[in-house]
Amino acid sequence: xxxxxxxxxxxxxxxxxxxxxxxxxxxxxxxxxxxxxxxxxxxxxxxxxxxxxxxxxxxxxxxxxxxxxxxxxxxxxxxxxxxxxxxxxxxxxxxxxxxxxxxxxxxxxxxxxxxxxxxxxxxxxxxxxxxxxxxxxxxxxxxxxxxxxxxxxxxxxxxxxxxxxxxxxxxxxxxxxxxxxxxxxxxxxxxxxxxxxxxxxxxxxxxxxxxxxxxxxxxxxxxxxxxxxxxxxxxxxxxxxxxxxxxxxxxxxxxxxxxxxxxxxxxxxxxxxxxxxxxxxxxxxxxxxxxxxxxxxxxxxxxxxxxxxxxxxxxxxxxxxxxxxxxxxxxxxxxxxxxxxxxxxxxxxxxxxxxxxxxxxxxxxxxxxxxxxxxxxxxxxxxxxxxxxxxxxxxxxxxxxxxxxxxxxxxxxxxxxxxxxxxxxxxxxxxxxxxxxxxxxxxxxxxxxxxxxxxxxxxxxxxxxxxxxxxxxxxxxxxxxxxxxxxxxxxxxxxxxxxxxx
Amino acid sequence: xxxxxxxxxxxxxxxxxxxxxxxxxxxxxxxxxxxxxxxxxxxxxxxxxxxxxxxxxxxxxxxxxxxxxxxxxxxxxxxxxxxxxxxxxxxxxxxxxxxxxxxxxxxxxxxxxxxxxxxxxxxxxxxxxxxxxxxxxxxxxxxxxxxxxxxxxxxxxxxxxxxxxxxxxxxxxxxxxxxxxxxxxxxxxxxxxxxxxxxxxxxxxxxxxxxxxxxxxxxxxxxxxxxxxxxxxxxxxxxxxxxxxxxxxxxxxxxxxxxxxxxxxxxxxxxxxxxxxxxxxxxxxxxxxxxxxxxxxxxxxxxxxxxxxxxxxxx
Numbered sequence: 001x002x003x004x005x006x007x008x009x010x011x012x013x014x015x016x017x018x019x020x021x022x023x024x025x026x027x028x029x030x031x032x033x034x035x036x037x038x039x040x041x042x043x044x045x046x047x048x049x050x051x052x053x054x055x056x057x058x059x060x061x062x063x064x065x066x067x068x069x070x071x072x073x074x075x076x077x078x079x080x081x082x083x084x085x086x087x088x089x090x091x092x093x094x095x096x097x098x099x100x101x102x103x104x105x106x107x108x109x110x111x112x113x114x115x116x117x118x119x120x121x122x123x124x125x126x127x128x129x130x131x132x133x134x135x136x137x138x139x140x141x142x143x144x145x146x147x148x149x150x151x152x153x154x155x156x157x158x159x160x161x162x163x164x165x166x167x168x169x170x171x172x173x174x175x176x177x178x179x180x181x182x183x184x185x186x187x188x189x190x191x192x193x194x195x196x197x198x199x200x201x202x203x204x205x206x207x208x209x210x211x212x213x214x215x216x217x218x219x220x221x222x223x224x225x226x227x228x229x230x231x232x233x234x235x236x237x238x239x240x241x242x243x244x245x246x247x248x249x250x251x252x253x254x255x256x257x258x259x260x261x262x263x264x265x266x267x268x269x270x271x272x273x274x275x276x277x278x279x280x281x282x283x284x285x286x287x288x289x290x291x292x293x294x295x296x297x298x299x300x301x302x303x304x305x306x307x308x309x310x311x312x313x314x315x316x317x318x319x320x321x322x323x324x325x326x327x328x329x330x331x332x333x334x335x336x337x338x339x340x341x342x343x344x345x346x347x348x349x350x351x352x353x354x355x356x357x358x359x360x361x362x363x364x365x366x367x368x369x370x371x372x373x374x375x376x377x378x379x380x381x382x383x384x385x386x387x388x389x390x391x392x393x394x395x396x397x398x399x400x401x402x403x404x405x406x407x408x409x410x411x412x413x414x415x416x417x418x419x420x421x422x423x424x425x426x427x428x429x430x431x432x433x434x435x436x437x438x439x440x441x442x443x444x445x446x447x448x449x450x451x452x453x454x455x456x457x458x459x460x461x462x463x464x465x466x467x468x469x470x471x472x473x474x475x476x477x478x479x480x481x482x483x484x485x486x487x488x489x490x491x492x493x494x495x496x497x498x499x500x501x502x
Numbered sequence: 503x504x505x506x507x508x509x510x511x512x513x514x515x516x517x518x519x520x521x522x523x524x525x526x527x528x529x530x531x532x533x534x535x536x537x538x539x540x541x542x543x544x545x546x547x548x549x550x551x552x553x554x555x556x557x558x559x560x561x562x563x564x565x566x567x568x569x570x571x572x573x574x575x576x577x578x579x580x581x582x583x584x585x586x587x588x589x590x591x592x593x594x595x596x597x598x599x600x601x602x603x604x605x606x607x608x609x610x611x612x613x614x615x616x617x618x619x620x621x622x623x624x625x626x627x628x629x630x631x632x633x634x635x636x637x638x639x640x641x642x643x644x645x646x647x648x649x650x651x652x653x654x655x656x657x658x659x660x661x662x663x664x665x666x667x668x669x670x671x672x673x674x675x676x677x678x679x680x681x682x683x684x685x686x687x688x689x690x691x692x693x694x695x696x697x698x699x700x701x702x703x704x705x706x707x708x709x710x711x712x713x714x715x716x717x718x719x720x721x722x723x724x725x726x727x728x729x730x731x732x733x734x735x736x737x738x739x740x741x742x743x744x745x746x747x748x749x750x751x752x753x754x755x756x757x758x759x760x761x762x763x764x765x766x767x768x769x770x771x772x773x774x775x776x777x778x779x780x781x782x783x784x785x786x787x788x789x790x791x792x793x794x795x796x797x798x799x800x801x802x803x804x805x806x807x808x809x810x811x812x813x814x815x816x817x
Contacts (some may be wrong), residue, residue: 033772034540035586042540115556121546173586189585189592190774191669193767217667217764221651226666229658385534386777392538421544 001275023500024209025482027493028223028235030192032216037173038158039117041108044404044491048236049193049214054158054178057104058149060407062488065320066149067423070099070159070179072419076444080144081281087135091202093161101131103336106162110233121422122151142443146449150408181207181495188216190216196441208476224477227252233482233500236493238475239358240303246477253480256473257487258308258315261405262412263362265351265467270427271394278342279349281395286464288292288338290350292373293328293366295470302362306473312457313412314404320409320450323458329448335373348376352390353400355381363400364468391425402472407490409453412442416466417456428465505805512601514796518789519741526567528780537585538778557583558662571784579789580782582775587788594770597790600767602672603690603759604752607684609747610691611698616741618695619702623710634699635812641696650689650762657685669762690756694748701744705737712736737812746802750795 006361033046059069063439085214091099109130111119125145132138135459139148141479142300151157176184181203182195190388195216213234217223220239224246226232238246246254267286268275278287295309309327314320339347353363360381363434367377367435382390391399406412415421420428433456440452474491481501488494537553554560558569570580579589622634643714655750658666663668664685669680709715718728757769764770775783 034584040586098546115552167763171586188766188768189587190597191764215668215764219762219764220655222762222764225651225654225659226668229666231658231664231668263721338520345547383534383777385536385539385777386532389533389535389538501781 001460015326018423023208024211024213025234025495025498025500026213026215028217028226028232029214030216030220030223030237031218032242033214035173036176036187036193037170038155038160038176038178039114039119040157040170040173041158042118045216045290048491048493049195050155050158050180052133052182052212052495053176053180053193054160054290055091055183056182057156057157057159058151059409060150060153060488060490062257062486064405064489065389066153066409070104071152074149076146079111080146080442080444081141083148083258084132085139085143088202089135093164093179093200094198094450095164096165096178097161097202099179100134101137103162104133104137104159105129105131106165107159108156110160110165111156114170119156121150122154122156123150130234132417133269136230138263143450144444147408147441148409153407180369181447182209182212184332190217199475201291203496206496208213209495212495216450225475227479230479234256234474234478234485234493235477236474236491238476238477240306240473245305245474251480253477253478253482255478255487256306257489257491258314258317258471258473259316259405259491260407260412260489261312262313262315262471263307263402263405263469264400265398266391266396266401266426267465267467268397268399268426269465270429271425274394274397277397278347281340283463284338284342285344285347286467287336287340287462288373289370289375290464290467291328291331291338292375293469294369295327297364297369298365299470301365302358303470303472306475307377310470311461311468313416313468314409314467320453322454324454325373325457325461329370331372334371339374344374346374346376347397348378350380350396352379352380352387352396352397353401354384354387356384359400365484382394394421394425394427405489410437413437413453413456414441417460426465428463429464430459433459503805506807507800510549510800510803514793514800517796518792521792522571522785522789523567523787526570527563528813529779529784530563532779534779536781539779540583548785549769553583555734557581561794574789579786583780584774584778584783589782592783593768593786593790596766596768596771598671599765600756600760600769602679603756604684604749604765605685605767605796606687606753607691607694608749610688611694611748612745614691615698616702619699620706620729620734621686622699622703626707627698631703633701638696638699641692644692646689646693646758646768647762649692650686650759653685653689654762657793666760669765669767682763683765686765689762690752690759696747698741698744700739701780702741703741706733709737723773739806742805743802746798750798753791753794790805 006182012161029045031045033049034043034044035041036049038050052360055070057069057071058066061067070088070091074083074085074090076083087101087104091098108123108126111117112123112126125141126139126150127142128140130138141148159179160172160175165172168175181198181201183198185194194211197210201207217226220242224238224242225234229236235272245255246252268280299309300306301305308315310316311327313324339467351363354361362381367379370377387399390396393399403412415423417424417428418437420432436452436456442450443449474485474487478485484497484498486494537550537559558566571579577590581588582592584599618634622631625631654666665682670682672679701753715728715732718732755767756767757773760767761773762771772784774785775787
């Protein structure tokens, strides 16, 4: 009798533990995430995993508006130096500890003080963060910084369980505890990251996936093959060359969104001795170079029409794009005239590029386009880690570099162009541009900001320290039975509302 | 015999030291700053400097080496810059995966290569011999990555017989594990099979024309017994040595196959580590590979002695 009772309990327990129709979703990622700690991580792919695991104070909608997530509403003080946020009630972390203002304060302070934290520069404007009630926090800033909201829509605003953070310290990434729809189960480096539905998630009724597995598969052909064979349900960063194949496959769904980032060429304007050359010194040559490129043709040939031509840090579809400076059409005569005006017939240029086939193909096309105008471009293909350090050290003349993009326009421009910008590898420095970009950062009025960015765009488009080429799209491919997925310009995979049919 | 093994192990120590110095200095000569490579897009100078200090990358290289060596002798191979995990843990996690792949590839290579080699030798200069040679040459000439992708497209995508990639540890689900490893080990074993076939054939040929084989035949023994018992047993000596060496190579050479089939093994570990300038991991993996090679070499020599009684006198 006892045994029978025990068996019944065991069977019932097993049935309870394993939902009858557990829905598994397998997502193929382009690469493996680094440390799974929002404070320490730095990879794009890590952000994709966090989107399922760690809720943020605010989120970003597909049209790039800041929308509520853990914070339900917020307001700026008149001088733009205080941000007050009301927090969602009844939210729990994956370890069942409650979410409240204290947790927000602890996380933000951790992001600022943890020696390993990579979030410091994103939160430099924060002087103080305090809990004004159980569900209200106040950020006091050193100087007005409207971009803080966008920072809080990413890793800097992911609130982690204070208990777990305290216990694990810098090793938090071994077992991350957040308040998102899915909780961490296990991770095998370079193989998989497994999450499962968090039963106490505040928005659990809109989560239809029970188990989520991320598999890093770097080779794009293999990633697509896995999708086709049914081993994966969804893949991210499909190669543009495979777009047609997916569109013509009736069992798959194609989805894309123009990203917030850009593809560009950085000119060494003032970074060490190698800046001392005509191309770095004479803006007419840079203007000629830019005019000699047919950006639309490049997009059609290399990106199968999935990218968008561009000449600014924001894509033409963005509200921040200055429509008065449209993407220039190719003008060889004007380019030749500018080169002549600068006193040259032919201009030799060394262009360093990352050694991946797509970048290589793109730059070979550009090499031949600008060759017709009078530029003798020699391509120097370099492995990515080397390219980065050469660029920082100023050991380049012209360097191809991309930026994955940020939600707030400031994130795409300020640190690259301002005199003391953290990633200003061109060492371009213009007091007027600095002033405009600093003012744009300080204003809480979008109309005022837009005016400043437009004014900066006029100067930058004339000086051309960075020659923008275009904007890539994020491309996803999914099985037809996956519904509810909304492509987002930030490249993230949001799983709220995503369903998988039998 | 034991003195011989002990001597060989002692010689391994300076070899490992030289390899470690070589790798350590070479990777320091590589352009590209590991901290910058790690930071990628996010290059906050303050954080970068903190990390350089944390991992003591600002110290002089010889000093870094001595510190690494001291720790390594105590079983600490350092911490991965990218994932914050101990290198030893990463190696412990990845090595069994690659060993499983290597063993399965070796089985493939053996099952295909050795019988084909014997057959080719026995049927020398016939159609069978030519065919076996053509197959072997084809096997040698097909690049792994191409064969891998073709197999994925055919077997997984079109026929849906096997999973396209991924890995399952053998002891957690043996059947699934074998399923996922079948294609990669065939791809990796394919070129080896060709090498083994060529060597088996020539070893068999040289054995088959010796006097004792002629004697065996003259005694009226069945041809199968002549070929397998008298011939193959003797021809096995060089094949055993070769197999042990090839196994060592397999451990190091699984890189491409692991990339294509997304197997989280040793090969993938080192490729990612090199690209991320994850020095501690590169160093650890190279040293472990070297130890593997040295051990396999030693094993080959021991087996050779065990199989060939004449060698014992020479020790």
